[in-house]
Amino acid sequence: MAGTAGRAPARRPGGRTARVRAQVLAATVELVARDGIAGLRYEEVAERAGVNKTSVYRNWPDREELVVEALLRYIDDLVSIGDTGDLRRDLVDFLVAIADSLAKPTVRAVEQATQAARDSPVVRRAVARVFEERGAAVRRRVALAVERGELPPGDHSLLGAMVTGPVHFVVNRGLRPFSRADAERIVDVVLAGIRATAPQRW
Amino acid sequence: MAGTAGRAPARRPGGRTARVRAQVLAATVELVARDGIAGLRYEEVAERAGVNKTSVYRNWPDREELVVEALLRYIDDLVSIGDTGDLRRDLVDFLVAIADSLAKPTVRAVEQATQAARDSPVVRRAVARVFEERGAAVRRRVALAVERGELPPGDHSLLGAMVTGPVHFVVNRGLRPFSRADAERIVDVVLAGIRATAPQRW
DNA sequence: GCTAAAAACAACGATCTGTTGCTTTAATGA
DNA sequence: TCATTAAAGCAACAGATCGTTGTTTTTAGC
Numbered sequence: 481m482a483g484t485a486g487r488a489p490a491r492r493p494g495g496r497t498a499r500v501r502a503q504v505l506a507a508t509v510e511l512v513a514r515d516g517i518a519g520l521r522y523e524e525v526a527e528r529a530g531v532n533k534t535s536v537y538r539n540w541p542d543r544e545e546l547v548v549e550a551l552l553r554y555i556d557d558l559v560s561i562g563d564t565g566d567l568r569r570d571l572v573d574f575l576v577a578i579a580d581s582l583a584k585p586t587v588r589a590v591e592q593a594t595q596a597a598r599d600s601p602v603v604r605r606a607v608a609r610v611f612e613e614r615g616a617a618v619r620r621r622v623a624l625a626v627e628r629g630e631l632p633p634g635d636h637s638l639l640g641a642m643v644t645g646p647v648h649f650v651v652n653r654g655l656r657p658f659s660r661a662d663a664e665r666i667v668d669v670v671l672a673g674i675r676a677t678a679p680q681r682w
Numbered sequence: 683m684a685g686t687a688g689r690a691p692a693r694r695p696g697g698r699t700a701r702v703r704a705q706v707l708a709a710t711v712e713l714v715a716r717d718g719i720a721g722l723r724y725e726e727v728a729e730r731a732g733v734n735k736t737s738v739y740r741n742w743p744d745r746e747e748l749v750v751e752a753l754l755r756y757i758d759d760l761v762s763i764g765d766t767g768d769l770r771r772d773l774v775d776f777l778v779a780i781a782d783s784l785a786k787p788t789v790r791a792v793e794q795a796t797q798a799a800r801d802s803p804v805v806r807r808a809v810a811r812v813f814e815e816r817g818a819a820v821r822r823r824v825a826l827a828v829e830r831g832e833l834p835p836g837d838h839s840l841l842g843a844m845v846t847g848p849v850h851f852v853v854n855r856g857l858r859p860f861s862r863a864d865a866e867r868i869v870d871v872v873l874a875g876i877r878a879t880a881p882q883r884w
Numbered sequence: 885g886c887t888a889a890a891a892a893c894a895a896c897g898a899t900c901t902g903t904t905g906c907t908t909t910a911a912t913g914a
Numbered sequence: 915t916c917a918t919t920a921a922a923g924c925a926a927c928a929g930a931t932c933g934t935t936g937t938t939t940t941t942a943g944c
Contacts, residue, residue, distance in 0.1 A: 495911055497921065514801060516794070518721025523900065532923050537902065539921095592718070592797060594854055595790075599716060604856070611855060638848065638867055645847030646840065652796055653813060654806070665840055673875025697942050699890065725931065734892045739933065741890095 503529040504536055508550040513588035517547050517596040517603065548606040551593055555610055557586040560617045567625040568667055574618075575647050575663035582651045591652075615640060631671075632678035642670050705731040706738055710752040715790035719749050719798040719805065750808040753795055757812055759788040762819045769827040770869055776820075777849050777865035784853045793854075817842060833873075834880035844872050 507528040511520055520543060526533035540546035559577040562570050581587045590610055597604035618640040625631045646666050650658050709730040713722050722745060728735035742748035761779040764772050783789045792812055799806035820842040827833045848868050852860050 496909080497911080500922070515720035516718035516797065518717035519719075521900075522902080533901095534903085534924080535922055541902090588797075588800075595718065595794060595797065597856065598790075608855075608857070638852075638864060638871075641848040641851045642844075642868060642871060645849070645851035646843040647847070649843045649847035649850060650840075653810075654799065655810070662840060666844060668879050669840075669844060669872060669875035671875070672878040673871030673873070676874040676878045677870055698940080699942080702891070723931075724933080735932095736893080736934085737891055743933090 500529070500531050500535055501539065503531055504539070504546075505550040505553050508546055509554055509589045510585045512547055512550065512592050513585040516592045517543070517600075520547065544600060544602045547593065548602060551590060551606055551610060554586040554589075555613070557581065557584055558590070558610060558614055560614055561621050563621055563624065565628075567621070567630045568671060570621060571643055571667045571671075572660065572663045575643060575666060576658075576660055578644055578647050579651050579658040579663070582648070632675060634674075634678060636674070639670065639674070643667060702731070702733050702737055703741065705733055706741070706748075707752040707755050710748055711756055711791045712787045714749055714752065714794050715787040718794045719745070719802075722749065746802060746804045749795065750804060753792060753808055753812060756788040756791075757815070759783065759786055760792070760812060760816055762816055763823050765823055765826065767830075769823070769832045770873060772823060773845055773869040773873075774862065774865045777845060777868060778860075778862050780846060780849050781853050781860040781865070784850070834877060836876075836880060838876070841872065841876070845869060 504525060507525045508520070510528065511524060515521075522536050522543070523533050525546075526536045529536070536546070540549070559574070559581050561574040564570055582591075590607065593603050593607050597607045619636075622631065622636050622639055626633050626636070643666055647658060647663070650656070650662065706727060709727045710722070713727060713730065717723075724738050724745070725735050727748075728738045731738070738748070742751070761776070761783050763776040766772055784793075792809065795805050795809050799809045821838075824833065824838050824841055828835050828838070845868055849860060849865070852858070852864065
């Protein structure tokens with residue numbers, strides 16, 4: 481797959497074309513965030529992008545390619561974990577950043593795509609790729625923590641899910657705002673639990 | 683709001699009418715599970731239900747009322763937590779049951795509705811009501827555990843999110859199957875973490 | 885079996901879909 | 915600066931879907 485989503489590379493990609501493409505992809509993200517992939521309407525994309533609908537149809541004859549390209553373009557909106565040397569702090573900051581990011585259209589679009597991924601291999605691959613980068617960063621950060629003696633050695637493959645899962649749960653249910661205190665509680669319980677269940681004091 | 687979703691009660695609700703209603707609601711759940719609320723098409727509902735589309739339009743002029751009624755009808759598909767006297771076992775069983783239930787169209791429809799709830803008060807109320815029953819059951823079970831000395835007293839409002847959040851996370855990302863061992867690990871870490879972070883050995 | 889509630893049938897104008905032929909704009913490179 | 919031409923805009927289309935309405939047929943309830 482060369483170029484942007486399998487088509488021959490544009491031969492005049494600057495100026496207006498770039499503007500049109502960017503506006504279409506931005507509109508696509510917003511509408512997928514609101515209505516999901518199945519609810520996406522080309523005419524509404526064009527209207528919101530301030531572009532003629534033929535521009536959308538001709539550039540992205542396949543709606544899944546449109547959605548995938550839109551998701552990948554904004555992949556950087558997905559927050560990642562940092563490294564201050566203090567695992568607890570990095571995790572807490574990470575959770576707070578995730579909670580905030582869940583308000584962004586980009587991130588909500590990824591959530592919608594995650595639902596749709598069940599029925600579409602193309603979307604599934606894109607979503608997996610998006611999450612893979614974040615997941616790898618968390619794994620690297622955890623490995624560092626083990627090296628530094630902040631965590632006992634062992635299988636920490638569930639750690640990421642154990643700290644971020646509750647954030648998604650609370651925010652998506654939308655029952656209450658997610659506070660920094662919530663993040664601290666989650667991280668403290670999970671880290672203490674991992675240490676307490678380690679085979680021996682390492 | 684009397685009757686089913688605000689309309690005057692049907693005066694001939696038996697036999698064929700009941701059959702039509704049930705088939706439409708079942709079809710609605712399946713299609714919402716696949717395409718979300720915004721992607722729901724009345725004609726496809728009618729076709730899948732083996733029913734004329736006018737029956738759908740006349741019974742449910744408002745698509746949100748159709749979706750809400752469909753969700754509430756299958757509310758019992760949402761698994762709840764049991765009480766064997768052993769908190770760890772009850773939680774593990776609960777998590778495994780949740781993971782299994784996430785394959786059901788009914789439950790996936792609720793997940794889709796949860797996304798859409800952001801933009802629709804009607805849907806939001808229905809989803810909140812659906813989850814409220816399950817959440818209350820977990821809170822009761824946790825309160826029992828505290829009474830029995832299985833858990834230290836304190837604020838356990840995040841416990842439900844901390845054990846079920848990771849399940850949703852793993853299953854929805856769909857990277858790998860969710861095993862009973864995963865459930866055990868999650869519950870063990872969370873329970874150990876809660877005990878380890880309790881103010882004193884209670 | 886009668887009555888009438890409710891489902892099916894049929895047909896509608898309006899909107900959306902996806903495509904095509906043509907015109908206009910403007911990015912690119914000389 | 916300006917000629918070339920890629921790419922966007924415009925207009926019109928057949929077909930599908932939407933939501934509604936008038937009528938006919940089925941059948942639940944008495």
